[in-house]
Amino acid sequence: MDPLMPPPPIRRIVVDAPHVVVPAPEPETNGAVRMRPRVTTDVVERMRVEELTITYGPKVAVNGVNLPVHQGEVLALIGPSGCGKTTLLRSLNRLVELTPGAARGGKIVLDGDDVDAIEVTSLRRRISMVFQQPNPFPMSIFDNVAYALREQGSKRVKRAELMAPVRNALERAGLWDEVGDDLDRPALRMSGGQQQRLCIARALAADPEVLLLDEPCSALDPRSTATIEELILQLRESLAVVIVTHNLQQAYRIADRVAFMYLGELVEYGLAEDVFERPQHTRTAEYVGGAFG
Numbered sequence: 601m602d603p604l605m606p607p608p609p610i611r612r613i614v615v616d617a618p619h620v621v622v623p624a625p626e627p628e629t630n631g632a633v634r635m636r637p638r639v640t641t642d643v644v645e646r647m648r649v650e651e652l653t654i655t656y657g658p659k660v661a662v663n664g665v666n667l668p669v670h671q672g673e674v675l676a677l678i679g680p681s682g683c684g685k686t687t688l689l690r691s692l693n694r695l696v697e698l699t700p701g702a703a704r705g706g707k708i709v710l711d712g713d714d715v716d717a718i719e720v721t722s723l724r725r726r727i728s729m730v731f732q733q734p735n736p737f738p739m740s741i742f743d744n745v746a747y748a749l750r751e752q753g754s755k756r757v758k759r760a761e762l763m764a765p766v767r768n769a770l771e772r773a774g775l776w777d778e779v780g781d782d783l784d785r786p787a788l789r790m791s792g793g794q795q796q797r798l799c800i801a802r803a804l805a806a807d808p809e810v811l812l813l814d815e816p817c818s819a820l821d822p823r824s825t826a827t828i829e830e831l832i833l834q835l836r837e838s839l840a841v842v843i844v845t846h847n848l849q850q851a852y853r854i855a856d857r858v859a860f861m862y863l864g865e866l867v868e869y870g871l872a873e874d875v876f877e878r879p880q881h882t883r884t885a886e887y888v889g890g891a892f893g
């Protein structure tokens with residue numbers, strides 16, 4: 601049996617009105633096992649969005665969202681297609697501004713500072729992003745990771761001097777043991793899972809405070825997905841991680857907190873166990889129960 605997908609237990613869930621107990625729809629998530637549940641005691645807020653609204657012309661993609669992002673935790677943004685997850689994620693490091701017609705209202709705060717007051721290149725170093733499709737540069741493994749360091753002002757630095765930080769990033773991404781003796785190999789010759797971990801290493805080379813992951817496993821096989829999920833859990837110790845995922849089992853396995861969005865609005869936010877097992881809103885219960893996708 602696939603250890604990632606044991607059969608779902610039978611359960612019942614309670615929705616909005618406490619006296620109403622409805623049978624759960626076929627659960628999407630209950631088969632998954634929480635990989636490393638965390639009991640969060642001291643919470644340090646790394647980021648916060650306040651009354652965040654993002655529009656594309658007349659289209660309101662994100663509508664008045666308030667949400668904290670905590671250090672040392674994985675926050676999963678979940679919700680049906682088109683509910684605004686990616687838009688919200690891309691707003692955190694101001695990438696969304698690159699989309700023609702996009703406009704933002706509300707405030708985004710990183711370590712107490714309004715992100716609008718932070719120089720954008722430096723902001724994107726502090727808040728790195730990894731995308732759905734692995735997108736290594738067509739250069740060697742070494743140069744992919746060194747790229748971020750060279751961009752940071754080490755352009756003329758010799759390879760030997762970059763070796764330590766490159767190695768550190770590859771180790772943090774769980775790749776060093778696999779590629780450490782072959783750093784000149786073209787990155788595009790790596791497997792898909794390795795390429796995605798290389799992209800994570802590249803993101804980590806800039807030593808970010810927040811790591812944004814937009815469906816990072818959707819192009820990967822189950823084994824590579826499991827490797828990256830374990831990696832995310834290790835990384836959260838030193839970072840804040842925000843992940844967009846369609847895969848509810850994945851969110852259940854790795855998220856500390858979950859934000860469920862629907863039609864641009866934040867419907868429910870809380871500890872992953874609560875959102876999945878004791879949702880407060882009918883819409884959340886339906887979604888995590890697999891009634892719609």
Ligand SMILES: Nc1ncnc2c1ncn2[C@@H]1O[C@H](COP(=O)(O)OP(=O)(O)OP(=O)(O)O)[C@@H](O)[C@H]1O
Binds near residue numbers: 684685688701
């Ligand atoms: N560049 C754009 N121009 C116009 N509308 C857009 C643009 N990008 C996204 N949208 C719209 O904004 C809304 C939110 O999109 P977004 O991609 O953030 O949702 P999502 O929840 O990430 O969806 P998915 O899970 O399918 O990736 C959708 O209605 C989408 O069609």
